[in-house]
Amino acid sequence: MAGARPGVHALQLKPVTVHDTLKKGSKFIKWDEEPTSKNLVTIRVDADGFFLYWTGQSNEVDLLDISTIRDTRTGKFARQPKDPKVREVLGFGSGPDARPEDKLVTVVYGPDMVNTFYLNFMVVQEDTAKIWTEELFKLATDILAHNASRNTFLKKAYTKLKLQVNQDGRIPVKNIIKMFNTD
Numbered sequence: 001m002a003g004a005r006p007g008v009h010a011l012q013l014k015p016v017t018v019h020d021t022l023k024k025g026s027k028f029i030k031w032d033e034e035p036t037s038k039n040l041v042t043i044r045v046d047a048d049g050f051f052l053y054w055t056g057q058s059n060e061v062d063l064l065d066i067s068t069i070r071d072t073r074t075g076k077f078a079r080q081p082k083d084p085k086v087r088e089v090l091g092f093g094s095g096p097d098a099r100p101e102d103k104l105v106t107v108v109y110g111p112d113m114v115n116t117f118y119l120n121f122m123v124v125q126e127d128t129a130k131i132w133t134e135e136l137f138k139l140a141t142d143i144l145a146h147n148a149s150r151n152t153f154l155k156k157a158y159t160k161l162k163l164q165v166n167q168d169g170r171i172p173v174k175n176i177i178k179m180f181n182t183d
Helices: 020-024 086-089 129-140 150-163 173-180
Strands: 028-031 036-045 051-055 061-065 070-076 103-111 117-123
Touching: 020 129, 028 086, 028 129, 036 129, 051 150, 061 150, 070 129, 103 129, 103 173, 150 173
Parallel strands: none
Antiparallel strands: 028 036, 028 117, 036 051, 051 061, 070 103, 103 117
8 A cells, every 4th residue: 555646536526517507597487385376587596506596577586595405306206286276377287298297396495304495486498497407406416515615605695695686786785784693
């Protein structure tokens, strides 16, 4: 073992790269069971792969930290709506050839593997659901992103503030207070 070189078998981690489709964004229908609702939204991922964010008709930005994503599902593994009104609007049962479950995307997120929550989306364009689930899962399980430096986490906080700007392009003070609030 005297001739062994240290670090030869070390895993080479590559920086996070975000797929172009995720950066540009795609149109989805965001639906929810509890308060039965369905909204047309545009979902994007920021260039650094920190946040999944979406905007609806009100132009208010909602975001989700990608590091809290535990799973992404599509097809028969995605959550399907139980409410008949939502099923009808999303196109379930509209024909024998229609496969609306292939357009569904479910994002499972939470602080740990036990306390999980679900975001349910339906893709407007064909063949987009598979790209989104695969690429989001790659970003969520990236080892380098979970073990980042202090500077990266500061950049992440800055990115979060920059994503939540108002109509004038300014960062509202309430967002800064919300970020650094201790209670």
